[in-house]
Amino acid sequence: MCGSDKKLGQLRAVILVGGYGTRLRPLTLSRPKPLVEFANKPILMHQIEALVDAGVTQVILAVSYRAEDMEKELTEQVSKLGISLTFSHETEPLGTAGPLALARKLLDSSTEPFFVLNSDVICDFPFKELAKYHRQHGKEGTIVVTKVEEPSKYGVVVYKEDGQIESFVEKPQEFISNKINAGMCLYLTSLRQKNSNKLYDGAGVVGNVLIDPTAIIGKGCRIGPNVTIGPDVVIEDGACIKRSTILRGACVRQHAWLDGCIVGWRSVVGRWVRMENCTVLGEDVIVKDELYINGGQVLPHKSIALSVPEPQIIM
Amino acid sequence: MLKAVILIGGPQKGTRFRPLSLDTPKPLFPIAGVPLIQHHIKACTKLKNCKEILIIGSYTTNVMSQFISDMQKEFHVILRYLQEFSPLGTGGSLYHFRDQIRAGSPSAFFLLNGDVCADFPLEELWKFHAEKQNALVTIMGTEATRQQSVHYGCMVCEPSTKAVNHYVEKPNSYVSTLINCGVYVCSLQVFHTMAETFVKKQNGFYSSNGHGVDPGYMSWEQDVLTPLAGTGKLYAMQVTSWWSQVKTAGSAIYANRHYLELQSSPPATTKCQILPDVFIHPSASVDSTAVIGPNVSIGAGVIIKGGVRIKESIVLNNAIINEHALVMHSVVGQDASVGEWSRVEGTPTDPDPNKPFAKMDNMPLFSTEGRLNPSITILGAGVVVPAEKILLNSIVLPHKHLGRSFKHEIIL
Numbered sequence: 001m002c003g004s005d006k007k008l009g010q011l012r013a014v015i016l017v018g019g020y021g022t023r024l025r026p027l028t029l030s031r032p033k034p035l036v037e038f039a040n041k042p043i044l045m046h047q048i049e050a051l052v053d054a055g056v057t058q059v060i061l062a063v064s065y066r067a068e069d070m071e072k073e074l075t076e077q078v079s080k081l082g083i084s085l086t087f088s089h090e091t092e093p094l095g096t097a098g099p100l101a102l103a104r105k106l107l108d109s110s111t112e113p114f115f116v117l118n119s120d121v122i123c124d125f126p127f128k129e130l131a132k133y134h135r136q137h138g139k140e141g142t143i144v145v146t147k148v149e150e151p152s153k154y155g156v157v158v159y160k161e162d163g164q165i166e167s168f169v170e171k172p173q174e175f176i177s178n179k180i181n182a183g184m185c186l187y188l189t190s191l192r193q194k195n196s197n198k199l200y201d202g203a204g205v206v207g208n209v210l211i212d213p214t215a216i217i218g219k220g221c222r223i224g225p226n227v228t229i230g231p232d233v234v235i236e237d238g239a240c241i242k243r244s245t246i247l248r249g250a251c252v253r254q255h256a257w258l259d260g261c262i263v264g265w266r267s268v269v270g271r272w273v274r275m276e277n278c279t280v281l282g283e284d285v286i287v288k289d290e291l292y293i294n295g296g297q298v299l300p301h302k303s304i305a306l307s308v309p310e311p312q313i314i315m
Numbered sequence: 316m317l318k319a320v321i322l323i324g325g326p327q328k329g330t331r332f333r334p335l336s337l338d339t340p341k342p343l344f345p346i347a348g349v350p351l352i353q354h355h356i357k358a359c360t361k362l363k364n365c366k367e368i369l370i371i372g373s374y375t376t377n378v379m380s381q382f383i384s385d386m387q388k389e390f391h392v393i394l395r396y397l398q399e400f401s402p403l404g405t406g407g408s409l410y411h412f413r414d415q416i417r418a419g420s421p422s423a424f425f426l427l428n429g430d431v432c433a434d435f436p437l438e439e440l441w442k443f444h445a446e447k448q449n450a451l452v453t454i455m456g457t458e459a460t461r462q463q464s465v466h467y468g469c470m471v472c473e474p475s476t477k478a479v480n481h482y483v484e485k486p487n488s489y490v491s492t493l494i495n496c497g498v499y500v501c502s503l504q505v506f507h508t509m510a511e512t513f514v515k516k517q518n519g520f521y522s523s524n525g526h527g528v529d530p531g532y533m534s535w536e537q538d539v540l541t542p543l544a545g546t547g548k549l550y551a552m553q554v555t556s557w558w559s560q561v562k563t564a565g566s567a568i569y570a571n572r573h574y575l576e577l578q579s580s581p582p583a584t585t586k587c588q589i590l591p592d593v594f595i596h597p598s599a600s601v602d603s604t605a606v607i608g609p610n611v612s613i614g615a616g617v618i619i620k621g622g623v624r625i626k627e628s629i630v631l632n633n634a635i636i637n638e639h640a641l642v643m644h645s646v647v648g649q650d651a652s653v654g655e656w657s658r659v660e661g662t663p664t665d666p667d668p669n670k671p672f673a674k675m676d677n678m679p680l681f682s683t684e685g686r687l688n689p690s691i692t693i694l695g696a697g698v699v700v701p702a703e704k705i706l707l708n709s710i711v712l713p714h715k716h717l718g719r720s721f722k723h724e725i726i727l
Contacts, residue, residue: 220622220638222656238604238622238639240656240703255622255639257656257703272624272641274658274705290624290641292658292705309707309722 054127325373428497
């Protein structure tokens, strides 16, 4: 959080979208990362809703690629929340601070502080506390940090007892602190208890399961724990799904068994198929009956007719 | 009058058929719902003249007695089991029981290896043999690939008379693509030739002061067929119908497919979806939502629950396959159970369908790099596979309760 004024009036937020999301391929070959659904909602919408909750009225998106898709879809969704959405275009990748500089013109219109967040962060956004804390110390900016077990993978933040930051160390070789810049953690399928009011509670459900009301679930299925089933999905009779995400319009046919998988939009998983070990099907993939897919990353629009017994990328 | 002799070996033989042969003697392993050698017996009983069937092996009589009495009831034929007590070789045991075979003076006898599968054309074989004067033995022969022929008995035939001029058992280098099927017609005079060989062996035994092999030991192929070649007394009738050896467990599934096809199994009485050919024992209970076939044999007392898929497999007596499980290219042993949503999968080892005359490649268990060769998956008797596990290309010895998934392993 950056700012130059102690007064809090109209709150604004900048979401840094950029990046091609290559590590989330093959899903991001079909949709920009901020629009990939987590617990049946694009990350960006999880963020915008939390910002709205905290009193934000204007959201500026610093975007780079495939902006048209996103603008159209987001404008549609955000209009329901009654806030204004502004797009700041990045014509070439400018790193992480670049888009912020580009958005400066938009931010200069007011002296109010504003939130800044990466588009790929998902958590129980503490925006209200953040604003309060910022107002208390009255300095230039505030960063949200989080504690992790293996800080060597992240950007570590070293700070004094009163919270004043001393230094940033990117991917430290030796232990300095276990607090990291809360920008990068991403959990694909784990559902938070927070959503429990929306959790599905039918027969055959085990643990946390989120099922869109438009999805159809067959007889004799066992679903859960940690399963998200998107809109218009069809789960046929006798399927077993654990720790997986089934995206919009996909179909899991009879007696299939899935553990730790993402089934892409409009994909079809055949009867008696077994998929496990981080198998990710891109958009519109067809897995024929009775196959075994172990850790397969399948690019969009493929039809799979042979088992994939060892982890492999299928172009 | 004709007779038939079926050579079935003993428990020391057929080791490549383990672990299936640990519970059931290989000759009694069910293929297409009936014991392997019942197919031989059935073929023999189709011949009106065939009055007696003699089964020779070294299994103890108590192992065989139930089967023998079942067969007597089913086929109304004189059927006897003759147990050999010392390993005399294929020729030696035949010669040992010569009086039993000669009794009643049959005009000839069929000799069948217990470990082959075929659409036994015994009638044609007998006709062919009867037409040849001086013929002591007629061998049923079939074409093999040049590469695979060396694993069998190879024969060179005189094209017009079909007399065998040259016979070599498992040659080191290529001899001929015409191979011995282990199915023969023999005239009784063959025992004269065998007697001469026997005497020679005895003399050799005593002249070497008792050293060397058992004097009664005689290989049918090496000590009888090889010397007979080129004498005008050995003939070969080439057939083009299906034929295969049953050596490894993988060949059981292959043989199952062909026997199911041949016997045009009676329509299954179950309501579930069947993809032919399938054999389901009348006492098996199969849920209506299961999908079974092609090439599946299901034994007595088996329970197949809802949403189960089985193909290219043999499920032995009293096994249980629970809901939504998939079994393919596998043998599920007696009393074994497969948990719900589990997957039991093997790799087919069928002959190369793109090569004419290709036979089963009876691959060794391990490759030269020491890795387990992909094969069918086998669950020994009483094995328990828990729910939601995968068992891929693995062999599980009897009575093992598995706790996790296994791939490419032998589980002792």
